[in-house]
Amino acid sequence: MSKLWGGRFQKETDRLVDDFHSSISFDRRLYRYDILGSIAHAGMLGKTGIIREDEAETIIKGLAVVLEEIEKGLVEFSVEAEDIHMNVEQILTDRIGAVAKKLHTARSRNDQVALDIRMYLKDEIDNICGLLRELQSALLELAEQNIYTVMPGYTHLQRAQPVTLAHHLMAYFQMFQRDRERLRDCYGRVNILPLGAGALAGTTFPLEPVLVAEQLGFAGVAENSLDAVSDRDFAVEFTAAAALIMVHLSRFCEEIILWSSAEFSFIELDDAFSTGSSMMPQKKNPDVAELTRGKSGRVFGDLMTLLTVLKGLPLAYNKDMQEDKEALFDAVDTVKKCLQVFRPMVATMRVREENMATAARGGFTNATDLADYLVKKGVPFREAHDIVGKTVYYCVGANKSLEELTLDEFRRYCPAIDGDVYGAISIQRCVEARRRLAGPAPDAVLEAIARAREKL
Numbered sequence: 001m002s003k004l005w006g007g008r009f010q011k012e013t014d015r016l017v018d019d020f021h022s023s024i025s026f027d028r029r030l031y032r033y034d035i036l037g038s039i040a041h042a043g044m045l046g047k048t049g050i051i052r053e054d055e056a057e058t059i060i061k062g063l064a065v066v067l068e069e070i071e072k073g074l075v076e077f078s079v080e081a082e083d084i085h086m087n088v089e090q091i092l093t094d095r096i097g098a099v100a101k102k103l104h105t106a107r108s109r110n111d112q113v114a115l116d117i118r119m120y121l122k123d124e125i126d127n128i129c130g131l132l133r134e135l136q137s138a139l140l141e142l143a144e145q146n147i148y149t150v151m152p153g154y155t156h157l158q159r160a161q162p163v164t165l166a167h168h169l170m171a172y173f174q175m176f177q178r179d180r181e182r183l184r185d186c187y188g189r190v191n192i193l194p195l196g197a198g199a200l201a202g203t204t205f206p207l208e209p210v211l212v213a214e215q216l217g218f219a220g221v222a223e224n225s226l227d228a229v230s231d232r233d234f235a236v237e238f239t240a241a242a243a244l245i246m247v248h249l250s251r252f253c254e255e256i257i258l259w260s261s262a263e264f265s266f267i268e269l270d271d272a273f274s275t276g277s278s279m280m281p282q283k284k285n286p287d288v289a290e291l292t293r294g295k296s297g298r299v300f301g302d303l304m305t306l307l308t309v310l311k312g313l314p315l316a317y318n319k320d321m322q323e324d325k326e327a328l329f330d331a332v333d334t335v336k337k338c339l340q341v342f343r344p345m346v347a348t349m350r351v352r353e354e355n356m357a358t359a360a361r362g363g364f365t366n367a368t369d370l371a372d373y374l375v376k377k378g379v380p381f382r383e384a385h386d387i388v389g390k391t392v393y394y395c396v397g398a399n400k401s402l403e404e405l406t407l408d409e410f411r412r413y414c415p416a417i418d419g420d421v422y423g424a425i426s427i428q429r430c431v432e433a434r435r436r437l438a439g440p441a442p443d444a445v446l447e448a449i450a451r452a453r454e455k456l
């Protein structure tokens with residue numbers, strides 16, 4: 001097959017080179033955006049008189065047919081035609097003949113590919129924001145059911161202070177909220193039309209990019225032709241945001257894996273979201289959470305790929321940039337797949353409230369509250385800290401919790417302690433007293449949930 005750019009050449013391209021530089025195996029997924037972009041471009045060429053209106057119309061109708069044929073699976077792409085842009089042009093030429101050769105007037109694949117990726121990414125950002133929102137809404141529901149479900153909060157993975165499962169879940173709600181905001185912010189920079197930049201220096205034709213931008217739903221037009229074809233910042237930004245989503249999912253997954261172990265037994269995953277072992281009949285494994293945790297590595301790798309591809313590239317377009325697509329696509333696919341399966345896994349898990357409460361009662365999670373109680377009795381905090389530390393040391397030896405101590409035992413460490421100490425250090429009261437400053441108290445969490453609902 002002769003190349004669309006073959007005029008300058010005396011020899012056929014080596015087969016190895018055809019295979020090596022062809023991107024059709026992966027950029028085929030951009031076909032719809034490529035065709036919609038071409039339809040808008042052709043319409044603008046007609047309106048501005050750069051080509052005749054009837055020619056534009058023939059091209060546009062032809063492109064619509066090509067789109068339909070691809071969608072019905074009737075089209076076979078060819079490696080020799082290199083990429084999706086030239087494949088579409090070739091197929092169009094087969095269908096409508098010579099007039100198709102006017103489509104590429106005042107355009108380069110360099111601004112065309114930039115356009116296609118931006119259109120693709122706009123849609124995918126919308127899709128991912130939708131998935132994030134669904135996950136957030138599942139978290140809200142689960143949080144609402146668990147505002148009284150007391151569990152230990154941890155630092156250093158050592159029991160620290162009591163919180164509630166609702167409060168814990170709402171922490172993830174906030175992370176996913178920021179993820180959504182980051183994607184929205186990134187969207188604003190993706191939403192700029194690069195078409196009109198040509199290969200790098202614009203064109204001599206009287207283009208009207210604003211017409212194209214309006215038709216394709218872009219908020220603005222690129223300000224500099226060199227930048228328009230060289231810029232992949234938006235892909236880096238997106239992938240960085242995707243990497244953070246994976247960080248958040250991965251942290252959550254790690255907790256789900258821990259919580260579903262016999263040692264914690266805080267939750268049990270639904271059978272439909274667990275898997276077994278080929279050898280050990282008793283096993284029920286949290287594979288979905290583990291795989292999500294593992295897949296975070298892919299997305300970090302995608303981000304590193306993009307940064308490295310761009311680093312040190314002179315302006316403007318370089319073929320290196322063709323390497324942007326597989327990384328970007330992989331980041332999109334991975335985040336979507338993980339979000340899709342993560343939500344129902346969390347929504348269907350069974351919470352073992354009693355085990356969470358038992359764990360919260362152990363580990364002296366009310367020690368800070370005992371110190372605070374002493375402060376309210378007039379003991380300076382540093383002194384109170386020391387007194388409670390010694391009391392805890394005694395408890396460890398006596399195999400007792402703080403609330404199991406008699407008043408006499410308490411008073412050995414601090415005579416200021418009264419009978420009201422038991423109320424002050426009950427686990428329930430430790431949670432309920434933290435109603436301010438974004439704390440875990442049920443009424444504070446209810447308010448947080450209400451504010452969260454508004455954000456959705």
Ligand code: ARG
Pocket residue numbers: 023027083084109110113317319321322323
């Ligand atoms: N397949 C190419 C890519 O994805 C399209 C742009 C090619 N431009 C060029 N001057 N060779 O980057």
